[in-house]
Amino acid sequence: MSKSTLELKWNNFLKSLPRSLSLGKLNEPVLPLYHDIQQGPDESSSSAIQTDIRRFVREVPKIEELKKRKVDVYQHVSSKYKGAERLRANIYNSI
Known part of the structure; x- marks a missing residue:
């Protein structure tokens, strides 16, 4: 592909990007773990x-x-x- 073709495709992609994303999806965390990690520093001393x-x-x-x-x-x-077997044995012995 030529450079002008790539630039044209890139510009078309950038123009279509805002239309394909909704604001609701932007506010949701990408991974549930990411949200938990982000809350950690806010709640920790x-x-x-x-x-x-x-x-x-x-x-x-x-x-x-x-x-x-x-x-x-x-x-x-x-x-x-x-490790799981040891845990099971400890639980069984503690009951």
Whole structure:
């Protein structure tokens, strides 16, 4: 495609964009999680936010280390099942 054709298509797209979006859809969050994350700082105290930031700073090197490691899918799934089994056993014993 030539540059003028691309520019023409881009301009047509931009012209049609406001008509295709309704104001109701713009106010809704894209993901439900995004709305929860956005509410967090508004409802939290400044000390809670500071402790969360400190914890995040401490855990960033751990995350980078985990990114470098490769985990077998079977190992990951079996660890989840073990955790669920321990939880079930603890609940059963506490009843």
